[in-house]
Amino acid sequence: MLSDNHMHTQYCPHGSDASMEEYVKAAIGKGLxxxxxxxxAPLVIDDPTPENDSAMSREDVEAYINEGKELKEKYRDQVTINIGFEIDYIEGKEEETLEFLKKHSDLVPHSILSVHMIRLSSGEYFCIDYDKDAFLEKISEVGYDTLVSKYEDTLYKALSNPYGELTPKTIGHITLINKFEKAYDQIDTIDWVSVLEYIKEKGYQMDYNFAGLDKPYHEQTYPPEPLVKKAIDLAIPLRFGSDAHHPDEVGRYFERSLKK
Ligand SMILES: [Zn+2]
Ligand SMILES: [Zn+2]
Incomplete structure (x- = not known):
């Protein structure tokens, strides 16, 4: 496995200050x-998290792309560098997201589409992976079943080509809803095999995301191994991702992968 296709940068406000170049050097050091x-990508809604730190700011987009392009050139003999975004699928804001994708259509092939935000019946958006206490609080407020079925519903929408030809065709960390699963008793009711079959049917690739191994209430990849095996059986293309928010995390745990 020689490619890490999910990496963040200093432009992420909840990441580290390490420069993009440090990530590149880390990747080269790991033999990628x-x-x-x-x-x-900048959020198309007001950030619902307490620190407003979910995504890069609009003002930084150009600098991010330019820095990526410069590094691509500088390191061309050592490593292939692609530039994309992790795009949030935000229910109800498809047009705004499409506008952004149109502006950056050349980056769509390398981008990932992820569900971090779900829209609750109150109209309020909730970030599912922000932190454990916020998640537990939301369970007691709206009920676990409501949260999970809303996530499932949102994931299916993200998988239905919501932006037509400009839809990023890699789905991010599909089981993110289970990030804090060791902190409560419920077992999720999502039929994950059906989700995988839908991924296949719609022609998406899947983010095989190793960040979950470092999450104390998860300690598994996104998705977990049995589902990765099923995805391999279904011939869903896997896209390896460390989801690094620090250079030390580049290529993390790839040696444990089920697919070489
Ligand atoms: Zn992040
Ligand atoms: Zn993500």
Whole structure:
């Protein structure tokens, strides 16, 4: 496995200050032949998290792309560098997201589409992976079943080509809803095999995301191994991702992968 296709940068406000170049050097040091920067694209809604730190700011987009392009050139003999975004699928804001994608259509092939935000019946958006206490609080407020079924519903929408030809065709960390699963008793009711079949049917690639191994209430990849095996059986293309928010995390745990 020689390619890390889910990496963040100093433009991410919840990441580290390490420069993009440090990520490139880390990738080369690990023997990777290819890497893809997928910074969180600016949110098209007001950030619902307490620190407002979910995504890069609009003002930084150009600098991010230019820095990526310069590094691509500088390191061309050592590693292939791609530039994309991690795009949030935000229910109800498809047009605004499409506008952004139109402006950056050349980056769409290397981008990932992820669900971090779900829209609750109150109209309020909730970030599912912000922190454990916020998640537990939301369970007690709206009920676990409501949260999970809303996530499932949102994931299916993200998988239905919501932006037509400009839809990023890699789905991010599909089981992110289970990030804090060791902190509560419920077992999720999502039929994950059906989700995988839908991924296949719609022609998406899947983010095989190793960040979950470092999450104390998860300690598994996104998705977990049995589902990765099923995805391999279904011939869903896997796209390896460390989801690094620090250079030390580049290529993390790839040696444990089920697919070489
Ligand atoms: Zn992030
Ligand atoms: Zn993500």
């Amino acid at each position: 032949k290819e890497l893809t920067f997928t910074e969180h």
